[in-house]
Amino acid sequence: MRAPPLSREPASRSSNATAITLQADNLPGQDLAFTNRIYCNGSDFRxxxxxxxxxxxxxxxxxFVEVKGFCFTMEPTSRMDQGRLGLNRLQRECARIGLREDVVLTLQPAKNISPMASLKISIDMYVRGSGRTLDVDADKLIPEFIDRFKGQVFRPRQWLALDYHGQLLKFTIMQAIAMRLSPDQEESDKL
Incomplete structure (x- = not known):
């Protein structure tokens, strides 16, 4: 898991920003719903x-792209129409993106993204109001979380979902601490 640098200004005002604008849409298939990735057409990706x-x-x-202050891993797929961006419902809600809304995606160079040292997360049931509670064994959940989301980027207040043994869990990133990569860098950077 990685942490991107926090941008200091919106992409539309940044003189060196590398960005494109796509229209928000649903994911092209339910099989992509819990990947925490976003998807675009191969032509838009290139x-x-x-x-x-x-x-x-x-x-x-x-x-890696920044969308409304959140950083996502984006992959190309032939299942998306050109000019469209596939996001799951939770991603759209978290970033406050409406369907068919124009969204600016800013490329985040991989060299600027540091590996994560630790994450502080909050866990809740994805669908509330069922009256059910769920006991979660952290020793079993952590490896599953890491396996599912390794190599991805997170920012505080970002949401993601995981199907954990038939129960849909919603995670909120509360804090992300990046690893120290060089002697010049501070011990860790809290995001």
Whole structure:
């Protein structure tokens, strides 16, 4: 898991921002609902990477993008129409994105993203009001969480969902601490 740098200004005002605008849509299939990834057409994916100076974008299976202050892992798929961005319902709610809304995606270079040292998360049932409670064994949940979301990026207040043994869980990132990568860097960076 990784932590992106926090942007200091919106993409639309940044002179060096590498961005494209796509229209928010549903995911192209239910099989992608719990990946915490967002999806676009291959042509849009290559366009964004080329704007970012990537010479051979077809060789990259994914990239990191900032959308309304949250950082997501984005993958291309032929199942998305050009000009559309596939997000799950939780991602849209978290970032306050409406269906068919134009969304600016800003490329986040991988070299600027640090591995995570730790995450502080809150767990809740995805669907409230059922009157049920769920006992979660953290020793079993943590490896499953890491396996499902390894290599992804998170920011505080970001939401994600996981199907944990038939129970839908909603996670809220409360705090993300990046690893120390060089002697010049502070011990850790709280995001």
């Amino acid at each position: 366009d964004l990477l080329r704007r970012g100076g990537i010479d051979r974008p077809e060789q990259l299976p994914q990239c």
